[in-house]
Amino acid sequence: MSDNLIIEVHNLTHSFLDGTTALREINLTINKGEFILCAGRNGSGKTVFSRHLNALYQPSSGWVKIDGRTTAKDPFYARRTVGLVFQDADSQIVGQTVRQDIAFGPQNLRLSKDVVEKRVESALQTLDLYNLADHRPHQLSGGEKRRLAIASVIAMEPAVVVFDEPFSNLDYPGVQSVLRHIVALHQSGHTVLLVTHDIEKAAAHADRMVIFDNGKIAVDTTPQSALPKVEFFGIRPPRCSGADVKELTWLK
Amino acid sequence: MAEIAILHYHPGSSALHRLDPRFKVLLMLGYIAALFAGYWMHYLAVTLLLTTASISAKLHPHSFKRELKVFLFLALIIFTSHFFASLQRGYETALQEGLFLGWRFMLIVWLGILFTAVTEPSELHAVVYWLLRPIPGVPAGRLAAHASLSLVIIPLLLDGVHEIREARKSRGIDHCRNPVKRFRSIMNPLMEKLLMQMEELALALESRSFDESVLHSSLHFRMQDAVYTLLFLLPLLVLQIVYIYF
Numbered sequence: 064m065s066d067n068l069i070i071e072v073h074n075l076t077h078s079f080l081d082g083t084t085a086l087r088e089i090n091l092t093i094n095k096g097e098f099i100l101c102a103g104r105n106g107s108g109k110t111v112f113s114r115h116l117n118a119l120y121q122p123s124s125g126w127v128k129i130d131g132r133t134t135a136k137d138p139f140y141a142r143r144t145v146g147l148v149f150q151d152a153d154s155q156i157v158g159q160t161v162r163q164d165i166a167f168g169p170q171n172l173r174l175s176k177d178v179v180e181k182r183v184e185s186a187l188q189t190l191d192l193y194n195l196a197d198h199r200p201h202q203l204s205g206g207e208k209r210r211l212a213i214a215s216v217i218a219m220e221p222a223v224v225v226f227d228e229p230f231s232n233l234d235y236p237g238v239q240s241v242l243r244h245i246v247a248l249h250q251s252g253h254t255v256l257l258v259t260h261d262i263e264k265a266a267a268h269a270d271r272m273v274i275f276d277n278g279k280i281a282v283d284t285t286p287q288s289a290l291p292k293v294e295f296f297g298i299r300p301p302r303c304s305g306a307d308v309k310e311l312t313w314l315k
Numbered sequence: 316m317a318e319i320a321i322l323h324y325h326p327g328s329s330a331l332h333r334l335d336p337r338f339k340v341l342l343m344l345g346y347i348a349a350l351f352a353g354y355w356m357h358y359l360a361v362t363l364l365l366t367t368a369s370i371s372a373k374l375h376p377h378s379f380k381r382e383l384k385v386f387l388f389l390a391l392i393i394f395t396s397h398f399f400a401s402l403q404r405g406y407e408t409a410l411q412e413g414l415f416l417g418w419r420f421m422l423i424v425w426l427g428i429l430f431t432a433v434t435e436p437s438e439l440h441a442v443v444y445w446l447l448r449p450i451p452g453v454p455a456g457r458l459a460a461h462a463s464l465s466l467v468i469i470p471l472l473l474d475g476v477h478e479i480r481e482a483r484k485s486r487g488i489d490h491c492r493n494p495v496k497r498f499r500s501i502m503n504p505l506m507e508k509l510l511m512q513m514e515e516l517a518l519a520l521e522s523r524s525f526d527e528s529v530l531h532s533s534l535h536f537r538m539q540d541a542v543y544t545l546l547f548l549l550p551l552l553v554l555q556i557v558y559i560y561f
């Protein structure tokens with residue numbers, strides 16, 4: 064195992080109690096510091112896959128290793144190492160104010176009061192939420208809520224951050240601000256897994272693109288070589304086809 | 316997104332917000348006891364005290380307007396049903412008792428609104444834990460976590476009702492006059508939605524390493540809190556003494 068490896072997925076299969084098989088024999092390795100774009104049509108298994116990475120779900124067969132430890136044996140380690148930003152920001156909110164919501168995770172880790180405070184302050188700074196610190200989360204705009212969800216996750220200082228469709232329901236400035244923060248997190252050393260089918264919005268920033276299809280990984284290559292194939296897997300190709308991948312970003 | 320003001324925490328920094336949550340619970344129990352002592356002077360005193368407390372907590376009644384209408388309507392039902400049921404004991408008794416019951420109902424609703432407006436779920440968690448921990452064999456951590464989570468769930472529930480009702484209205488199917496049918500037509504989608512949300516919430520809690528034995532608020536006894544509480548209970552105590560002895 065190379066030192067650089069952070070996530071290893073081996074023959075991962077997931078079946079739900081109702082008989083749906085959401086993932087079939089997935090194999091994937093992720094290196095520290097990578098920025099991976101994860102795409103695929105609705106129902107192809109992206110959400111279920113991302114929930115395996117922080118041990119919310121357990122494999123029906125196969126295994127997932129985070130830093131060499133399997134999620135089955137050490138789910139807490141997986142949860143501390145991999146932060147997951149849910150698609151539905153509303154159901155992720157548990158605090159009564161922005162500040163408390165951010166503090167919730169670090170408090171659960173039984174960090175001292177000073178450390179919790181420091182982490183909350185720094186997450187508020189990083190995500191530009193300072194002015195909203197004492198607001199009620201449910202009253203925030205869509206983009207602000209998404210930023211809160213990200214702040215709450217990074218306050219736990221995970222090495223990997225997984226974003227499940229972070230651009231859904233956001234307007235243009237909302238997408239830009241969330242994307243800017245995702246890119247900044249990557250630059251500050253986080254490993255990023257970005258689940259989205261809007262490749263036009265973010266492909267320029269990724270080193271690698273993984274396409275899910277019917278519970279399997281159909282494509283795993285650079286965004287540039289994946290581009291011609293996306294339409295086949297139910298992903299909308301960029302408006303100007305044949306474009307350079309470097310053009311595919313909403314950060315201009 | 317639908318936002319319903321009632322039974323929510325309203326962030327603030329008033330004396331009432333900052334009051335030790337143990338005293339908040341004590342105050343609430345004291346007021347409820349006073350209301351069941353059943354003398355109109357008590358009702359009046361509680362009304363005045365609640366007004367003072369609400370003003371000092373900076374809660375504006377107009378933000379609860381729509382929800383209060385519903386409760387006023389319920390109070391009216393309580394009043395009329397009691398009035399007619401006890402009419403044979405004389406018109407004046409029936410009127411008076413009906414009024415008191417309706418009034419008391421509104422006061423209890425008000426207490427509930429005020430308590431949830433100034434108490435964070437994490438504080439409730441800490442109080443319930445503090446109360447139950449000394450009792451052997453009681454899973455204090457778990458029960459306390461449930462108590463505070465149910466406060467987190469109430470707004471989700473109310474928002475859900477609101478959204479479903481709006482969706483029905485926009486599709487023009489809110490004209491059903493039969494209240495039972497109407498209730499059912501909202502309850503079914505609501506329960507389904509709520510179950511899904513609960514599942515998501517449970518996963519979200521887990522992904523943030525939720526630990527029910529971690530307290531997210533700590534309790535500190537402060538003398539000024541005791542004084543404050545006494546100030547708000549004293550009028551009722553005096554009344555009770557006067558009521559008993561004179």
Ligand SMILES: Nc1ncnc2c1ncn2[C@@H]1O[C@H](COP(=O)(O)OP(=O)(O)O)[C@@H](O)[C@H]1O
Binds near residue numbers: 079083106108111
């Ligand atoms: N709790 C569940 N119970 C049963 N089937 C589920 C559940 N969650 C997801 N699925 C199914 O698993 C498959 C993959 O879903 P998902 O990972 O959510 O897709 P997406 O790629 O859109 O995120 C779908 O067929 C979905 O219907």
Ligand SMILES: [Mg+2]
Binds near residue numbers: 110111228
């Ligand atoms: Mg999904």
